[in-house]
Amino acid sequence: MGDSALLIIDPYNDFMSKGGKLYDRTKETAEAVGFYDNMRKLIPAVRAAHIQVIIVPHHRWREGDYKGWKHMNPSQILSNKAQNFAAGTWGGEFHPEFGPQEGDIIVLEHWSQSGFANTDLDSQLKQLGIQKIILVGMVANTCIEATARFGMELGYHVTLIRDAIAAFSHEGLHAALEVDGPLFAHAILTTNELLDLLSAES
Amino acid sequence: MGDSALLIIDPYNDFMSKGGKLYDRTKETAEAVGFYDNMRKLIPAVRAAHIQVIIVPHHRWREGDYKGWKHMNPSQILSNKAQNFAAGTWGGEFHPEFGPQEGDIIVLEHWSQSGFANTDLDSQLKQLGIQKIILVGMVANTCIEATARFGMELGYHVTLIRDAIAAFSHEGLHAALEVDGPLFAHAILTTNELLDLLSAES
Amino acid sequence: MGDSALLIIDPYNDFMSKGGKLYDRTKETAEAVGFYDNMRKLIPAVRAAHIQVIIVPHHRWREGDYKGWKHMNPSQILSNKAQNFAAGTWGGEFHPEFGPQEGDIIVLEHWSQSGFANTDLDSQLKQLGIQKIILVGMVANTCIEATARFGMELGYHVTLIRDAIAAFSHEGLHAALEVDGPLFAHAILTTNELLDLLSAES
């Protein structure tokens, strides 16, 4: 799996820490799939296997964002109002466990849902010789699905880890992993299935 | 609406004509929303309003496609096996009513699901001064959703016409229009709501 | 010119302020064309005409950049060694006159030569309804030419201001403005020709 990278999507306190602005909104699906336990198992195992970890961060809210924009999308309107992941605040800091560590790559912030759109993610992956991406984080049918779909279009092999992804609703999780994912993703695995693959290679 | 274009996604006989390879698979949702009647009302009205029509065609199957590809996605594997929209066959010809007419633009064929990825759609839109795209055609949670999401990421205003879009299942239609669409699309309208907007402007 | 934006490419102290790391290397061509005088005339006139100003900044050097990259290009190797535009230093700060002011947009930093590649420049332009770009700054046959060429490919109308652009050599300036530019740019104007166009519209 030397040509693979783990993409951790939007590992901010606002999403993944108690007290974060969006923590309660994703809590139900997170608990249902064991999101936090799985992230705690999966990320260290991936690091131990020397697979590159790449942090794919959402745009952090800043004063004056979207100035003059003709057509913000619905997510951006909500996010702007709530000042999600505001730069310079705790909510816009990376989660202490799931955020970057020494040796990780942090790509440019994405303005909307796809971590590839308007960022350096694609060229960073090429520079590192990576052809396969494994996605975990939030949110299933927005940033995860958008990044996965975009990566597939660009020619990457795409794996979703179904129990290390959360959403705002069960329906959102279902849409991404059961309805749409099987049509665009090359693999949809559980955390344990990924760990087994890593063991088999080591 | 002078800065708008209508994108007709994949208007092939294989999708939209009786006897086409995928006609029966989309028939149930098409009938449920009145797809064919709505396309027959909407497209001429859009043309009469001098809104640019752009045909966004899926890759037509050809012998030797995907040669050497390391990671075809699930849709491509199925599509390749079934030889969907095969070049030089009736199924790969445009539907006589919903395909191109004099004055339309036909962009390059897309290999996977997004009409923007790996084609000239974005630059054609810019050259024509178009900032808003209105999507109709097939399939809701694959090519329609992928093109709409990608267009939004690139900075376009995106409108989905909910009853001029069909899918392989009710669940697929629901995922695109009720679960995901409201998070990325700027508007989701019925055919009649679009016609009312056109009337109001004329 | 309401659909135009002025792109100021790489207005850092390292380039445009005495004592900057690259100031002396661009001084000869800058003086030959009257670069600094023209920038001082042109930028305020553009602002007065309510044309959007967009700052297009080169990647600022940071410790650990290019970590693991398989193929840095020659410019990046030099730039990395010299620590050009180092984040947190005076050289990596914007030039006080030619950098951003209230109301400007600052797009994401570009890693190499094109201000469009791996940044949000394209989608910002679309969100602002801009279809024409006017380029000034440095360096003629690297970041200016690369951004201009890329913009043309994406469907933008491209104008180069020939006496508000400098280079590392007369040959570099000549290649961009006399040899290559006439093949890809829609207009190559002097500062005074641009000011005349602005006057004619006001």
Place this chain on the structure above:
Amino acid sequence: MGDSALLIIDPYNDFMSKGGKLYDRTKETAEAVGFYDNMRKLIPAVRAAHIQVIIVPHHRWREGDYKGWKHMNPSQILSNKAQNFAAGTWGGEFHPEFGPQEGDIIVLEHWSQSGFANTDLDSQLKQLGIQKIILVGMVANTCIEATARFGMELGYHVTLIRDAIAAFSHEGLHAALEVDGPLFAHAILTTNELLDLLSAES
């Protein structure tokens, strides 16, 4: 060199066959560098080394092209007037020796100068696991330079073969290979230097 591909840019009769519309315009530089002899040596050697050959074709002129375009560039205006590489004519057919052979990939036609812009070149390269591109063909400071620059921005390793590239003028060749190329290309080799590398690997 298993992760390399040879890109043959615009190998049309109009460029590379006696009697082609642009043959005489490139003849002087072609003769000066030994273009045709080098292409005849290089291409078979590359094929023998099992390096993937990819044909990167310019847009073929068709009636109605550029319809409604707001800002064609200078090259497109000339090309449209001259009907270069017209579809269905001899000039728009591939050169018998330098065009595609069994096993080659032919990517989508590019509208302007870069073979990456608005085509499937990038995703085809990814699907084939290719990270390094070697460019030969025409024209040095338009399609060759544009494709090379764009490839570098996307994260590819870029090699130009200096004596298997021609131009409309010595100045154009010089700009691409001596002035600009050394700033963006990872290697600029002669045909013999490439052949030596191939021999060393076999």
